[in-house]
Structure formats: structure tokens, C-alpha cells
Amino acid sequence: MNTKRNRTILALGVTLALAAGSASATNGYYTHGTGTKSKAQAGAGSANPEEILVLATNPAGIAYVPESIDAGLAIFSPMRSYRTTDSLANGGCSPQGCANTIGPNDLQSENEFFPLPHVAMNWALSDADFVAAAFYARGGMNTKWVGGTATYDPTFGQGTPATFPGTYGGGTAGVDLMQAFLNFTYAHKFAESFSVGASGIVAVQRFEARGVSTFAPFTKTFVESFNPATGGQAPKSLSGNGHDMSYGYGGSIGFQWSPDDEVTLAAAYTTKMSMSEFSDYEDLFAQAGDFDMPSTWTIGIAVRPSDKLTVMFDVQRIEYSDADSVANPIENLYNCPVFNPAGSLEYCMGGNKGPGFGWEDMNVYKLGASWKASDTWTWRAGYSVTDQPIADSQMTFNILAPGVMEEHLTFGFTQKMKDGNEVNLSLMYAPENTVRGPQNFDPTQDVILKMQQVELEISYSWKR
Secondary structure (H helix, E strand, C coil): CCHHHHHHHHHHHHHHHHCCCCCCCCECCECCCCCHHHHHCCCCCCCCCCCHHHHHCCHHHHHHCCCEEEEEEEEEEEEEEEEECCCCCCCCCCCCCCCEEECCCEEECCCCCEEEEEEEEEEECCCCEEEEEEEEEEEEEECCECCCEEEECCCCCCCCCEEEECCCCCCCEEEEEEEEEEEEEEEEEEECCEEEEEEEEEEEEEEEEECCHHHHHHEHHHHHCCECCCECCCCCCCCCCCCEEEEEEEEEEEEEECCCCCEEEEEEEECCEEECCCHHHCCCCHHHHCCCECEEEEEEEEECCCCCEEEEEEEEEEEHHHCHHHHCCHHHHHHCCCCCCCCCHHHCECCCCCCCCCECCEEEEEEEEEEECCCCEEEEEEEEEECCCECCCCCCHHHCCCCCCCEEEEEEEEEECCCCCEEEEEEEEEEEEEEEEEECCEEEEEEEEEEEEEEEEEEEEEEC
8 A cells, every 4th residue: 555645645635625615505505415426326325335425425335335545526616696576665664574675686696616625535444344534525605796785774664765785785795604524434344235334523614704784783782782872782793704613523323234136225314513603603693603514314225237237216304404593484583672572682683593594404315327338437327306495485595595406417427447546527417496485574576596506526536
């Protein structure tokens, strides 16, 4: 084994992963798959392990992956736009509406290309014991809305509305969320047909919000300190504070079982990642900046009707309800005293029950296939489908996070070199999807969110 080469590859991979930009991911804010081979099969393959990054889906799978070092880089391109229709409000309307009219705007988000790297290595400790380590980006969200206007009428028709630049009236608006994982996995093979694995996971997040300073009157900090004579204390941890970091941990467990040579079954569960708070944005997110990562579970089956063909089907569940900042509906804000004098401060932005993006849990169905055309070439394809997590009643905040993708079409291949090493490629296309619903602070206008995506990933596997 070439130790110097291995260290160089690992160091390069970790450096690329740490330098990776954020992106607007595909199933909510999670990527459609993890690993180049899996991505070429629309994320399917938890029951057909062929690469180290199967540990991100099912840690038991590393018991069947040959010793290697894998490193790869994806170029991810999400194309996002939003449009708001004309407002029908004349000088304001009733509370819980028309305090804020957006535009009408018709904008395309900037920042459309993002690198997503990974690096992984595994070892066979014995014929039955296996370990692996991997660093990879798996989730994120990035938007940058330049231009547009917002009109505020905080008196609901009793005063003169004022118009300011930016989606929310605070200038260029958007968020930048990056999520990356350091995964350490152990798997034990009880028999050739059955294995169990577990992972310890260290997670890191980087976040920035821009252009949302106009929501200051709705924060717990402002309302709690409000005095009719002097106003309220301006929140310092709401918008434009640069990038803040958050760290946390979690784990996963899974098994794989092959009752015969033609069928393999797998199942795995990944816990919620308990993360430290974004202290620089404690006035924006519920629970004073809390932003945990949701738990997931996956079940999969692989069927081999011939020596050349493998068909895979996975079902993945993403529990966005685990993260209050993501799942809490925007309607929680209407129980903040600024809207409801009998309400509680905890329903204001930054409070324990503060408003979020209103995302719903997701079930993702993934169908993939691999065809071993020769000893050198293997071809892959896949299709996945889901219901995107944004309800049409949760549009205003989701201009920042328009994760509305529902379908993914994928294709790819593996080429085995003469020395046994492999080159892998995957290509993903997510057709455009549109979500339309009323603007929460002015229900007389609609918000229309649109997104489509493409991704190209290339990786190399050094066999040891």
C-alpha cells in the first residue's frame, strides 16, 4: 500500500470538502444521493453496496466494499426564480395580512454553480470486521435575490405605505447554508449474507442570512423590549452578520441481508443531528438560533435477474419535523404580541415556538439499475420521485429556501482501469417544478417559486 499517496489523496479531498460552496439541494436541502454510483442510480443502492459512501445511507454496506480510497467532485447547478403578482390591497387590509407587499417582483437567483466534493477510505480489519471514514457534503441551500422592492404598511391602512429596495425591503436578500459530515463507520459480517453496521457522525454547518432586517419588529428581542415612547431594541442577530458556524453530532445504524443470491434487503436509520445554535442569527431562527438536522431512515431492495443486471429500489424518509426552525409554520408568528396582544413572546421570531419555513416530512422513492456490459464498463440509470416539502400556505419565507424539486432523472457509468482502479461519472437532471400560493403578509398577491437543476459528478477510486 502506498502510504504517501493515500495521505496525499485524503488531504486533497478534505481540503476540497472544507472549501466547498453551498448549494440548493434536491430533496428539500439534501442531495438526491451520496456517492457517484448511487447518484447515477437516483440515490438507490442501499442494498447493493459498491462504494464507500454507502455508509451515508446504510453503514452495514461497507462490509461488502473492497478496500479503496474514493475521491470525487460534483458541479451542482440549481436554477431558481420567484415571481409575485400584483397586490389587490388598497392602503392596507386586516391584521395577519398586507403588512408587507413584495414587489411585484420577477427575479432569478444569482450563484448557480457550486462544488460538492467528497473523500472516503475503508479498511478490512479481518474477514468479519470493517471500518471506514468519509468526509462529504450532503445538504445546503443558497439563494441571492438582487433587486426587487417591498412595500410596508405597518399601520394596516392607517398611514402611508413606504417602499424599499430588496425582496423584503432590506436590500439583496438570500441565505447561504452549507452542511457537511465526517462519518466514522464500523460493520461486522456475521455471515457472508448478513451484516450490521453503525456510524458516529460529526456534522458542521455554515450559515449566513441577508436582506431580512425588516423583520426586526417581529423578533422576540424587539417585542420584549418595546416601549411606546422609545420603541424596541433593534435585534443584532437577525441579518447581515456574515457566516456563522454550528457543530453537532449524531449516528446511524443499519443491516444488510441476502436471503439468496438474487435478492438483498437493507434498512438503516440516521438520528437527528443535535447542533449548536447559530448565535449570530438567534433572532431569526426558532429557539434562539437552533438549527438541528433532521433524522432519516431508508429501506432498500436489490434484485439481480442476471449476472449483468441489478435493479434497486429504495424508500427514504426525511423527518424535517425534527427541526423546529425548518418545520414550524409561519402562522406561529400570528401568536406573537405584535399581531396578537394576548399572545406569547415565544411565538415571535427567535422564540421557542417562533416561525420557520413550514416544511413537511418527505418520502422519496428511488428506482435505479446497473448493467455490467463488460469487465470494463458498467452503465447506470435511475429515477426518483417525491412530494416537495413546501405547502402552498408557506410561501413568504420560502423565497429564501425554494426547495421544490420532485423528480430526478439520472445516468452514469463506471470504467474499470487495467490496474483495477475505477473512474465513475453521474449526471442528474431535475425537471422544473413550480409551487404557487398566497403571500403570507399580503394574501391578495401570489408567490410563484420555480426551480430546475443539473449536476455532474466525477470520482476516482484507488483500489488498495
